[in-house]
Amino acid sequence: MKSVKMPAGVSWPRYMSTLGASMLAMFAGAQVVHQYYLPDLSIPETPPKPGELLTELRGHKVREEAAAAALQALKAEQKVD
Template sequence: MPAGVSWPRYLRMFGASVLSMFAGAEVVHQYYRPDLTIPEIPPKPGELKTELLGFKAREEAAATAQRQ
């Protein structure tokens, strides 16, 4: 018995923790929306700019909603 609990309970807890980890990673991936394109020429050091694309899209949608 690992950690002093029965095997079925241990496996359920392990499965729940793994699923929770995968769900959290997916939420972060959807929020930050990484740019997965591969550029032809790699950028020089200091040239690489990153943006929060998910945040930018929501910000633009809110701005257009306020204009209307």
């Protein structure tokens, strides 16, 4: 029986083995990433309050607080003069 070639000129066994190896490599890579970063996959029962999530930008709040403190200090200096 003659083997039927695909449009790219690759045989079905070659195509299937390449597909299997690619999928295995993708699954292994995803597993390595999940083991390294250890994502939190738990679902909380109640939604978190603003500022409780670790994924929120912490630096943004710190900059806002620093800017407010600097503005208050500037206003205090202007009132003293």
